[in-house]
Amino acid sequence: MARMLPEPTPETRHFWEGCRDGELRLQRCTDCKHTYFPPRAFCPKCASREVEVYKASGKAILYSYVINHRPRPDMGTEPYAIAVVQLDEGPRMMTNIVGCPQTPEALVLDMPMQVHFAKQTDEISLPLFEPAKG
Template sequence: MRPLPRPTALSRPFWDGCLDGRLLVQRCSSCARCFFIPSVFCPHCLDTDYEWVESSGRGHVVTYTVVWRPPTPAFDPPYVVAVVQLEEGYEMFTNIVGAEPDADLIGAAVQVRFHRESEEIALPFFELAPATGLRP
């Protein structure tokens, strides 16, 4: 089984959101920009006031790689590791599920799909968004 996150006090709202099927992100109360991974201050303006808001869960693939030699036997290759940029402007690592290994995914529209891994953890995978095609 793949290694699962051990939430911290800072990241707990994010992971609790995943369990609820909601992709949460911090939004700066000062400059209103969203940021990820969880931080105690806004990387854009350094303000420490933020709120957790729900992301649309939609975005596009900035880049990706198909992994054929996993770091440990806990992973079942091939699988797609990607950087997804969400509509709110922040980026995150994820796995793209349901895509053919030889598909060109750069620019592809994707949406979050949660998968329950344990009692405490659901992971935010992404899948190709239906019928939207490539990012304009």
């Protein structure tokens, strides 16, 4: 069963094109300097339309999660973590964790993470996270 994938809109296309090209792209208000997520054409803090897209570090910490023991059919048969990471730039985003066991012992809150782009189709790569190396 094919994994459920996002359908980009004009306001979010830069984000998904970034993931496809191996870059985590965030937006920042050029007036108040606030970095935000998910993407939109204006700053949610000050309502300015003067915003820019920039390449984020891809660094984060593990902020919270559950381990789903009743997998969705398109997600395989094993339990998997549905996580929220807090990016170094401030915003939080939902993701999955790769490169480590999906157990409470292996998944410790506040552990450093780094982005890992998982290619799904020619258009869509999902920004997943793995424990930071080094």
